[in-house]
Amino acid sequence: MIGAQVAIADDHPLFRAALKQAIIDCIPNAGMLEAECFSELLKLIEQTPTLEIIFLDLHMPGNDGFTGLTQLVNHYPDLIIVMVSSDCNGDNMQKAINFGASAFIPKSADLTTIATAIDSVLEGNVWLPENNQEGVDQQAALNHQKLAKQLASLTPQQYNVLAQIADGQLNKQIAYDLKIQETTVKKHVSAILEKLQVNNRTLAGLAYQELMHTAAENEALVES
Template sequence: MKTKVAIVDDHELMAKALSGLVQKFERYDVIFEVCSGEELIKRIELGMIPEIVLLDINMPIMDGYQVAQWLTSHFPEIKILALSMNDKEESIVKMLRNGAKGYLLKGCKPQELCQALDSIVQKGIYYTEYITIQLIKNLSPEKGGNPTKLLGINERELNFVRLSCSDFTYVEIADKMCVSPRTVDGYRESVFQKMDVKSRVGMVLLAIKLGIVDLP
């Protein structure tokens, strides 16, 4: 049986193009495409429930963050794959915290979109190049021990990680921690090295997986 997909994008042409592309993937069936979060909610409330939602972020009235929050609260079984032109780390982190199971840029190749869909179906989440499954397995809490101690993360760095799992900018994080932006840069470099990641998104994904932070 094919996996049911819904597409939400306020650009009708983009929505239809995505629909046509996904329909070419043999394991997926697009049950509808809509141009707003409100229309998505109406369809779902009528019983048209997808298994995966391809969700744009920048939409009028109800943006992707709000749609993701609604889906996570009312239909947590629906997996969200964010698909956006926005490559800012703060936006990616915010979508992940609001329940997205993956994040792709609209400029990605069709093969990567298919891989993302497959990963969400099979593993429940799509990890990009920011992080590897092997790293997560090696550091998973199931192996025992406190992950922050295993990684050598101190209290100040732990506070930095937790604040980074929000949509605060690094400057705002520095203000929250009552330190200079340069000090925060030092925390970032140290944490990235200890967690073996290369970006804020990678850090957030690993922190969530290891239980260092909890999703709201």
């Protein structure tokens, strides 16, 4: 993948520098873009239609848990997403793959390991560190796989509506924010409930919020 366009979305300059070095070693003449928050990344994606690979920090500003990953997978299915994080327990790693990432790279990884991960992804493989099964809740993993498939079945607009539902917005406010008719919102909500196999919008919102639990739980552990 000579000359591929790559974006590094991370708010830590030192880790971005380490990633850039590994990318240079693995992808000759790579074009590299950087973003310090999720909204900045979305602008880069819109401005760079040739973008192929994104390295996404799990906890960067604007990215709540795995909501950013699922949004990218849903809206831009052709992009290769590599998650990076210091929260590298087995459950987080497996969840990232379940929700559509091609790899999960711990921030503690050395340049050789990062390069190995990049090479594996470029070959079309899914990459996780060795011994990644430690701490994995198998039933939770199955639930995440099911939710990932359901979210992937949503259209980008349905995904946007779901995010608004999870934020507690009513149909009228969603219609205003997304600049669509309220009747259209109602149709989207009905389709969302069917695809997520839930009976009401509260349960749909809870399904979306499941994506944010990892971030909140791990930050609480760090602070305690």
